[in-house]
Amino acid sequence: MHPETLNYLSLSGFLIFILSSATCIFVLFHNPRKATNITWSLVNFFLALWSLGLFLGWRTAEYDTTLFWSRWLNLSAIFIPIFLVHFVLAFLEKTKKEKKLLFLAYFITVLYFSIAVIFPEKFVKSISAKGGFLYYPDAGPLYYFFPVLFAGLTLWGIFELYQAKKTFRGLKRTQVQYLFFAILIGFSGGATTFPLVFNIDLYPFGAIGLVVLDIIFTYTIVRHELLDIKIFISRGVARLATYFFFITVYLSLYILTYNIIEPYHLIFTGLITPLFFIIALESYPFIRNRIQTIPDAILVKSRYDLDKVKAGFSRNMEGIINLEEFFATLDSFFQRIGLYPVSFYIPDNFEEMSETANNYFKWDTDMKKVDDGLRLNKEMHIIQHVMDTPDAVFYDRVDKSIQEELDLLKADCVIPVVFKAELLCLIAISGDKIKPVEYTSIDEALFLLIPNRIIRVLNRLRPYEKLQADYEKSRKLAEEAVMHKQYTQVALQIAHDIRNPAGAMMLLTQQAQKIIDAIEFKGKEDVMEFFEDIIYDAGRITKTADTYLKYAFAAPHDETIIEKKSLDVNKLLKEVIHLFKGKGMAQQINIVPGLQDSLPAITCEPLRLNRAFFNLILNAIQAMPKGGRITVASSGCKFIHKDTGKECIGVKIEIEDTGPGIEEDKLKKIFDPFFTTKPDGSGLGLSIVYDIVIKMHTGIIDVESEIGRGTKFIIYLPASETG
The missing domain is CATH 1.20.1070 (Rhopdopsin 7-helix transmembrane proteins)
Structure with missing residues (x-):
């Protein structure tokens, strides 16, 4: 070798x-x-x-x-x-x-x-x-x-x-x-x-x-900066420098006491040592953060200029008038400085201006309040931690119990906004990304500034949000009251124009049935069968009119008349078509049914859904004072469910008229409360239809219209789970 x-x-x-x-x-x-x-x-x-x-x-x-x-x-x-x-x-x-x-x-x-x-x-x-x-x-x-x-x-x-x-x-x-x-x-x-x-x-x-x-x-x-280890080195240098600082201070105190009070320095040192370590433990984060700025300035290139970002953030927070605008501005701000995606959590009693809430709800990227099953509550470790120490929380600086909750939020940092022992907002910066963020002393300085600016804005917004919530409640009650009055008037007209004649027709048919029954002639059985059909249909019309009257004279929030059933939507459509047969004929309007057989059953509140169909057909009749045609069709279909986002089986209902149509700029507003194209309209009929279809039955409603040719409303409703 x-x-x-x-x-x-x-x-x-x-x-x-x-x-x-x-x-x-x-x-x-x-x-x-x-x-x-x-x-x-x-x-x-x-x-x-x-x-x-x-x-x-x-x-x-x-x-x-x-x-x-x-x-x-x-x-x-x-x-x-x-x-x-x-x-x-x-x-x-x-x-x-x-x-x-x-x-x-x-x-x-x-x-x-x-x-x-x-x-x-x-x-x-x-x-x-x-x-x-x-x-x-x-x-x-x-x-x-x-x-x-x-x-x-x-x-x-x-x-x-x-x-x-x-x-x-x-x-x-x-x-x-x-x-x-x-x-x-x-x-x-x-x-x-x-x-x-x-x-x-x-x-x-x-x-x-x-x-x-x-x-x-x-x-x-x-x-x-491969693997972002510059920040790791910077933190290591800052820690070593902090340890060196405390050791130097301690040794200096030891030497000083030894030289000044040499006979008693051991006793004095015995008192100084535990006191020094208590002070060192308490002041360590503060000292380390101050020292951290030096190696960060040398080794770490910041994602942004702190002074410019602070000035820009303050400007952006001015003039905000509601929560949607506030969260949209915050979302845009964090995106610009490279700390993204970000989520926001606010207390469920935000507008009430009361003490710390029990739950905190997430606001999604569309800046709407959502309940996706992920709620924070005041019993969680992270909420208790930020209430005790209202500083930014970093994943690698907290214990395991808080880390587990950060994993649940998919966050590696949260910024609390605390004002007078109340948590106003929690900002969670997501760690669910390919390249996790490494936070520097510059980020920490920014996170100290952000809550102060946010507190001013939120305290300004809370009275507005309270007024907004009260307005929404009042508006909803006003809508229901006006619509209920309008519905009652129509129901009374039905009782007069349909129920009373139907009742009279039933009595007269029964009398005729008795007279014919005493006479023997050829074809008597067929005539008696016709009478039975007339009596049956008149009874059904009377029963349907009674149901409408019951609903019309009940209080708007009377839930005793509401019940959910699994049924064939054709049954509801046929009832409404029967109710309008007379009114349609009087105005030379032909109501044409096109109902597909063997539809999947839907789970619904029959009275409310009937009311939606009633409003749509009534609107169509009112749009054609000189006559026309209304087509009411139903069919099976598949569509994307608005809650699950998945394709589901359901039914499709189309109500189409041959009226004058609706202009495009007005078409976008027809479901808005109080918007109407009729001189004497309340503007609530289609708003109520929208609430019934979308909010109460998780369906979809759409509208198509062409000037001079008519308007078509299309409703999609999901089938029952057992349907």
Whole structure:
């Protein structure tokens, strides 16, 4: 064995082991949850195992020891290329796209490793003198697949980086370029260890290339912010500087007391020491945050200019008049400074201006209050924490119980807005992203400012929201009162025009039935059957009119008359068509039914839904004073349910008239309360229809209209679960 070759390989192995081990620990400790950190740590872990075998195997002249370490280093190297590929895909955010191919590569790697471990003599069969080395591995039959696997996976990773160079721009492209050349140099150098195994006389000069790989990678971390470790370094420096500050202060106090009151310094120090540590523990966050600004200014490039952002935020908060505008402005602000997505939670009693609420509701990205099952309550650890300490909460600085609640919110930071022991709002910055945010001292300074500005706005908005809530309640009551009066008038007209004649017709038919029953003539049975049909239909009309009268004279909020049923919608449509037959004929309007048989049943409140159909047909009749045609059609259909967002089975109802039509600018407003195109209209009929279809029956209502040809209302209602 030549000493120079021994020293060269041993030294290479030693250097690679130290660098790889340090990189593995450093990168993993920085962020053990991030895919890029995990995979690059694993690359360096197996690289360290490989280099350990290189170092220990080539510093001895014993055959068995060298054979053991030769097998060790080659087995360790099997996993290096697969973790390299996984790292590259994670860094380029392509793991999901290449999931199946990556899984196959893992399967092949693990299978090959398992076979090589079971049959080591088939993998590295022996060692022998070659290429100037006393011992060097000899390939067994299994070993021939190793260079193929190594080359295939390594070239895959290098190819992905090469392609990414063409698409990325700015800092990301610089990072990709450094990674590309680092991996190309490192793994090309590592590949030179293969030829001599197959007795090809090529010296393994490139092992030192792996040292170059770690050096370039470390440079990219520090110089070009790879893996966001600059912030990690900055925090580490700030912590060490803070510890040094407290130690210096303590030692200074100790020396000072020793020199001034030497006879009693031990007693005095015994009092000072516990007091100092209490003060140090309490003031540590404050001191560390102040010191943190120095390394941040040197190492970390901020996403924004703090002074400009503060001024812009204050301007944006001026002139806001309602919660929708407030949350939309906040959402836009956080998006501009790169802290996004963000969610907002406000108390359920916000407009009441009472004490701390029991629950906090989320506002979605459309700036509407939602209840998606995710509520915060005052018993949660995070609510109690921010009430005690109203500062921003960071995932990596709190205990596990709060971390679990942050996971539930999919957030890595929350900013509380607390005013006079009341939580007005909670801002959750999402951590559910490929590249988590690393918060700096600049972010923390901004988070101290934001709540103060928000408190001013919310305290200004709360009286407005109270008035708005009261107005909505009053408006709803007014709508119902006006519509109820209008409905009662129509119902009385029905009683006069339909119920009374129907009752009289029934009595007269019964009298005629008695007279005919006493006379014998041909076809008597057919006549009696006609009479029975007349009596039955008159009874049904009377019963329907009675139901409308009952509903008309009940109080608007009388729930005793409301009941949900699963039924065929055609039954309701037929009843309403019957009610308007007489009125339609009087105005020369032909009501044409087009009802499909065997429709799926729907679960509904029959009286309310009947009222919706009633209003639509009444509107159509009123739109055609000179006569026309109304088509009432029903059919089975599929549509997207408005609550679940999924396709569901249901029924489609179309009510179409041949009236004058509605202008396009007015068409957008017809469901708004108090909007009407009729001189004597209340503007509530279609608003009530909208509430009944959308809010009470989770359906969909749409309208189509063409000037001069008419208007068509289309209603979609979901089928019953058992229907």
